[in-house]
């Protein structure tokens with residue numbers, strides 16, 4: 001099959017691309033800076049890049065809160081319209097476990113993005129995942145550059161992005177069944193437990209400071225808004241194993 005992976009160089013897009021290529025599929029990587037340049041904020045390049053594709057995986061993202069709406073909601077609208085024009089039969093998108101329960105602008109954009117896909121004109125599959133291991137590690141590393149790491153109590157359940165990539169590759173091969181697949185990491189624990197593992201694993205001496213997230217956002221997070229004990233697919237690679245693999249040439253050894 002020929003598949004376009006939008007955001008194919010990102011934390012999720014790169015392992016999706018690798019999983020599809022490993023299975024012998026032809027992958028077009030679409031980003032603002034790839035061989036097939038597209039810009040989701042304008043739609044530029046989309047129609048040409050999607051023409052002739054059997055499926056499109058939408059895995060773009062923005063770190064800018066101001067652009068979240070434009071890249072994810074506007075971007076999804078533009079992608080779906082281009083897919084409809086050139087006849088792509090299957091759109092696959094990524095959402096976040098619990099996003100509708102957490103009052104935060106980024107998650108509101110994700111909820112709207114998901115709605116567009118489900119109500120849209122193209123056959124679809126949604127994958128809802130928990131936070132990726134490198135996302136948690138990057139967050140802590142950014143804070144540690146200022147000498148501190150926040151250690152809140154709220155539950156998080158990081159998952160290996162490669163395992164999520166494999167779920168996408170399966171879903172591409174299964175075709176547009178209009179279903180939502182949830183994928184979560186092996187352990188739901190307070191973020192502060194992962195902070196301790198991260199400090200051990202990286203040797204960071206950044207000061208660990210307790211943090212209480214205020215308001216409705218804090219309440220939703222403390223109530224386990226971003227975790228699930230009944231995912232369709234439970235990842236096997238723990239945060240500790242993933243961290244260890246970052247400093248080793250050995251593949252990640254999973255628990256039995």
Ligand SMILES: NC(=O)c1ccc[n+]([C@@H]2O[C@H](COP(=O)([O-])OP(=O)(O)OC[C@H]3O[C@@H](n4cnc5c(N)ncnc54)[C@H](OP(=O)(O)O)[C@@H]3O)[C@@H](O)[C@H]2O)c1
Pocket residue numbers: 006007008009010011012013030031032033034038039040041059060061062063071094095096110129130131132133135136
């Ligand atoms: N990170 C997590 O823990 C997590 C967990 C669950 C779900 N998700 C979801 O997974 C998706 C991907 O997140 P990620 O963390 O993997 O992203 P990421 O690592 O930040 O990568 C973003 C990708 O999007 C591309 N991109 C950014 N702006 C673009 C634009 N205007 N037009 C076209 N391409 C653009 C980037 O390439 P260029 O910069 O070259 O354009 C890059 O390939 C998001 O929908 C996110 O909500 C993330």
